Amino acid sequence: MTSGAPTNRTTVIRVPERGRYDRATIDAILDQGFVCHVAFALGDQPYAIPTGYVRSGDEIFVHGSAASRMIRAIEGGGAVCVTVTLVDGLVLARSAFHHSINYRSVVILGRARLVSDVSEKTEALRCFTNHVVENRWEEVRKPTAQELKATTVVAISLAESSAKTRSGPPNDDEADKAWPVWAGVIPLRVEALAPVPAEDLSASLAGFDVIRLKRR
Amino acid sequence: MTSGAPTNRTTVIRVPERGRYDRATIDAILDQGFVCHVAFALGDQPYAIPTGYVRSGDEIFVHGSAASRMIRAIEGGGAVCVTVTLVDGLVLARSAFHHSINYRSVVILGRARLVSDVSEKTEALRCFTNHVVENRWEEVRKPTAQELKATTVVAISLAESSAKTRSGPPNDDEADKAWPVWAGVIPLRVEALAPVPAEDLSASLAGFDVIRLKRR
Numbered sequence: 277m278t279s280g281a282p283t284n285r286t287t288v289i290r291v292p293e294r295g296r297y298d299r300a301t302i303d304a305i306l307d308q309g310f311v312c313h314v315a316f317a318l319g320d321q322p323y324a325i326p327t328g329y330v331r332s333g334d335e336i337f338v339h340g341s342a343a344s345r346m347i348r349a350i351e352g353g354g355a356v357c358v359t360v361t362l363v364d365g366l367v368l369a370r371s372a373f374h375h376s377i378n379y380r381s382v383v384i385l386g387r388a389r390l391v392s393d394v395s396e397k398t399e400a401l402r403c404f405t406n407h408v409v410e411n412r413w414e415e416v417r418k419p420t421a422q423e424l425k426a427t428t429v430v431a432i433s434l435a436e437s438s439a440k441t442r443s444g445p446p447n448d449d450e451a452d453k454a455w456p457v458w459a460g461v462i463p464l465r466v467e468a469l470a471p472v473p474a475e476d477l478s479a480s481l482a483g484f485d486v487i488r489l490k491r492r
Numbered sequence: 493m494t495s496g497a498p499t500n501r502t503t504v505i506r507v508p509e510r511g512r513y514d515r516a517t518i519d520a521i522l523d524q525g526f527v528c529h530v531a532f533a534l535g536d537q538p539y540a541i542p543t544g545y546v547r548s549g550d551e552i553f554v555h556g557s558a559a560s561r562m563i564r565a566i567e568g569g570g571a572v573c574v575t576v577t578l579v580d581g582l583v584l585a586r587s588a589f590h591h592s593i594n595y596r597s598v599v600i601l602g603r604a605r606l607v608s609d610v611s612e613k614t615e616a617l618r619c620f621t622n623h624v625v626e627n628r629w630e631e632v633r634k635p636t637a638q639e640l641k642a643t644t645v646v647a648i649s650l651a652e653s654s655a656k657t658r659s660g661p662p663n664d665d666e667a668d669k670a671w672p673v674w675a676g677v678i679p680l681r682v683e684a685l686a687p688v689p690a691e692d693l694s695a696s697l698a699g700f701d702v703i704r705l706k707r708r
Contacts, residue, residue, distance in 0.1 A: 285537065290560040311579055311593065313529040315540035320570075321501065324531035324540040326577040326597050344506040354536075361542040363527055363682070368700070371633040372621050373643070377527065381542050405588050415673045417587040427589070445690045453692055457631045458700045460689040466579070467683035473676040474661045476669055484584070484674045 285385055286438035296439040305380045305439055306331040306360055310408050314338060315357040316349045323349070329358065330400075330407040335431040336384065337391070337400040342428045350388040351430055358384040358432055366462040369446035370455035376442060378461060384437040388430035400429045410488045501601055502654035512655040521596045521655055522547040522576055526624050530554060531573040532565045539565070545574065546616075546623040551647040552600065553607070553616040558644045566604040567646055574600040574648055582678040585662035586671035592658060594677060600653040604646035616645045626704045 282288075288295030296302070312329040315322055325346040329338050336358060340347040350356050365378035391397050398419070405413040419427070446459050471484040498504075504511030512518070528545040531538055541562040545552050552574060556563040566572050581594035607613050614635070621629040635643070662675050687700040 290557050311577065311595075313531075313540045313575060313577070315529075315531040315538040315573075317533050317536070317538045320533070321573070321601060322531040322533045322538045322571060323573045323599070323601075324529045324575040325599070326575065326595065328593060341506050355538060357531075357537070357539045359529060359540040359542065361527065361529070366624055366705070368625065368628065369632070371635070371639075372617060372629060373633075373635050373639040375621060375628075375632075377544060379527075379542065383539070383541070385537060385539075401588060405591060408582055409584065412584065412591075413588060416585070416591075417589075417668050417671050419587070419589050423587075423589040445688075448690070452633050454694070455633050456694075456697065458687075458689065458697050459693055460687055460700065462687050462700065462702065462705065463685040464682050465685060466680050468582075469679040469681060471674075471676055471678050472661075473674065474664070477675055478670070478672075481672065481674050484676065484678065486678065489582070489678065 282438055283436055286383060286436055288438060288440050294440050294442055296441060299434070301439045301441070302382050302434065302437055303331060305362060305382045306336060309360040309362055312336075312338070312358050312360045314346055314350065315359070316346065316354060318349055328404060329360070330403045332400065332403050334434050336434065337403060337429055337431055338388070339400065339404060339427055339429040342426055347428045347430070351390050351428055353387045353389070356386060356388055356432065363464055364443065365464050367446050368459055368462065370448045370452040370457055370459050374446050374448055376446065378443050380439065380441040382437060382439045384432055384434060386432045386436055388432055391429040391431055394424065397424060397429050400431070401427070408489070498654055499652055502599060502652055504654060504656050510656050510658055512657060515650070517655045517657070518598050518650065518653055519547060521578060521598045522552060525576040525578055528552075528554070528574050528576045530562055530566065531575070532562065532570060534565055544620060545576070546619045548616065548619050550650050552650065553619060553645055553647055554604070555616065555620060555643055555645040558642055563644045563646070567606050567644055569603045569605070572602060572604055572648065579680055580659065581680050583662050584675055584678065586664045586668040586673055586675050590662050590664055592662065594659050596655065596657045598653060598655045600648055600650060602648045602652055604648055607645040607647055610640065613640060613645050616647070617643070624706065626706055
């Protein structure tokens with residue numbers, strides 16, 4: 277496990293006590309989320325594009341169509357940033373100024389390593405599938421050689437990464453504590469609703485058990 | 493209302509039928525979300541940083557501490573990208589390859605315009621506050637001159653923006669339809685849990701009514 281020591285570029289500047297640099301904190305955030313935003317630049321224009329990801333050891337994997345703008349932009353190894361953000365709550369203070377959001381985020385700076393070895397690529401896709409639904413890979417049809425070729429997988433090291441988190445109640449100024457308005461936190465979470473079977477699904481198949489959704 | 497006509501840079505390349513360029517679609521996504529990712533570059537390193545936002549007419553407002561790395565990087569007017577992503581569901585197909593995510597996202601390319609006029613800045617902060625909780629601004633303590641000074645607000649035009657969405661069931665290949673596994677969609681949504689009052693909140697104040705959370 278890499279150290280995760282902060283660099284100039286990953287040190288949290290604003291509200292530094294919200295910065296976290298230990299891999300346990302970083303990994304817990306990465307393992308709960310499944311959508312990241314990948315930042316890259318084309319010329320002088322930066323982009324932030326949402327996509328799925330999974331952590332595997334000291335790297336995260338990102339995948340996409342070999343034809344996608346994002347994949348083509350990053351597979352060559354230019355500098356990228358991958359950010360994962362979990363929104364935990366709305367913080368309602370007595371003052372407009374102290375309103376905030378409770379969140380946990382991870383920022384990873386690095387360069388994409390193209391995963392070209394077929395067995396490593398297949399293992400990455402297995403990790404993707406099972407990251408969201410436990411044991412899903414084991415029960416679905418596996419990728420064909422053509423599907424593997426149409427999918428590009430890249431890995432980005434966690435060596436230069438940091439977390440930033442806010443939790444807990446509003447930080448109102450003492451002078452505002454008597455302001456006559458409700459103050460506190462509205463916790464938010466991602467909820468799974470009742471599964472919607474495909475219209476052409478065989479009636480003989482059992483329903484989907486949402487307990488298989490990991491960490492939700 | 494600007495046209496929102498796609499440019500080379502905002503045209504959806506991969507799965508082009510998922511691209512949407514009409515302002516009604518773009519505005520609906522922007523008005524439901526409240527956390528965006530702002531991409532900017534420092535030298536050759538791109539960053540994607542999560543932050544709050546609100547749409548107001550043909551622009552979105554982003555704000556932050558005048559001391560933040562993100563604000564300092566973008567307030568000068570360099571190229572930025574603001575991305576809003578709403579995750580609507582997990583798409584479970586019979587094949588690993590066709591697994592997907594239902595989502596609605598907006599990508600805005602532009603340059604930040606510093607909002608320095610005090611009345612425009614105050615109006616932007618009112619929009620921020622009321623974007624998440626209806627009429628919150630009207631009941632809280634308003635910003636002091638010093639708080640206004642400590643907060644930087646920038647506006648980014650929606651002139652170059654596009655949406656990309658996926659909805660509906662898995663797109664399995666015909667040959668896979670009989671594969672003996674559950675297939676369909678697990679809808680996801682952001683749920684508000686019971687409000688947690690600040691510990692020092694006066695018992696005489698009424699509880700918080702979550703119906704005031706807009707669009708949740």
